[in-house]
Amino acid sequence: MPERAAVACLVLWAPALDRAELRGLMSAEERARYERFAEPFDRARFATARALVRTAMGRATGVAPDLVRFDRRCRYCGGPHGKPRVPGTAVRFSLSHSGGRVVLALAEHAEPGVDVERISARQIGRLAPRVLSARELRDLEAVPPADRPAAYHVYWTRKEAVLKAVGRGLSSSLRGITVSGPDRPAELTEWKADFGPPAIAMSDLRPGPGYAAALAVETSGPIDLTERHLDDPLEVP
Template identity: 35%
Template sequence: MIPLVPPPPAVLPAGPLIPTALPPLTTALPRLPGLHPARPQLWLVATEAHQDTVTRYAPLVLDAGELARAEEFRRSGDRATYLCAHVGLRRLLGAHLGVAPRTVSVARAPCPCCGEPHGRPVLADGHPHFSLSHCEGLSLVAVASTPVGVDIERVPAAHTVAEASEVLHPAEAAELAVLAPAHRPAAFARVWTRKEAYLKGLGIGLGADPSAEYVGAGPVPSAPPGWLLADVTVPDGHRAAVALRR
């Protein structure tokens, strides 16, 4: 698990993230420094680098629900990524709280739409805020002092972009349409990760209409009122974004 380089200063204020990588799972993780109000801490988890250790340690770190969910994945790679993501998240939250990862208790906040307990994942006292996203082989974790959302996705195939463009805001669809066909998949992944990070930060997720809010498909994101929005640098073939409430 490694800390990511800061998002563009024009979107999130400049300032260092945690400067060192997490030690191996067999090493105690020291308590992490306090959170900057305007900058989340971002961490990238590479499944390939951690899956062997995580497979051994997951039963000692994760709860029964997480272990059961992991067993539902048919593909071993998806299962490994899920385990790495959730073990990594618990280690980070435990380090912020000063407790063992296995004792971290995660619940669900009330949904902003209906009030039922299926909103964003939260800790018992609500702090720190956090968000987790994973795709095959990579996971992205954010920890922040205000509500935060992250998303990471593989750049899709061209036919997927053509089929899914109708879920975008009309202005975003128009921005994609003027691009050369070869550039549309990466631009679609860029706008989609921005959109999903924002919706996860709200605690709504894809329960809301993704076409209703404009976040932009161009090089610079357009943050909804009251939010900061930034693209995150991740390995080639992927796109990622983080949304932070002001």
């Protein structure tokens, strides 16, 4: 069979900012959500994420960012709780943020999933048995203790990216998914979730020191990845 063409995927990183120009792009519902955040960092991450995705999808659809409309119809059951998308374009997106990082993944005719996490040793001993498959847990326990927090977050971001790509979120068990170890290229190696295995291509990302991040794209072909770090969420290329 001929090799499937690579899926072009653009990953944009932006620092978490909060200013009137970004808030001005929000819908009334988004502004209400913004106001409910008590912590300044939470507000900044939300404002940056909304501005980044609105600016990028506005360019994709040829409309002003504040006029971009999102549809959350589930592709599996038709309910109003699905992965967000913008009607009228083949460009799909995925958002994530943690600490001072906000990341947006864009792909055309394929569903991306992206996740970033700030590395922390807190609660790893309690969380790892709930998140990792038996094989992953054995491999993690073989990692030197000082390196385990970073290794655990590599597993977490890879697995979360896969579930975000297929639009299932954490409704499916992370323990039913096995990915390659942190010392190997990102790859989905085993699937025991409660729905059929998807075709997934994966890549680790470059979030900067102190973070782990991964990209998954629902495709049987390779990913043609472009990763850019912006100084401002409105500077979408």
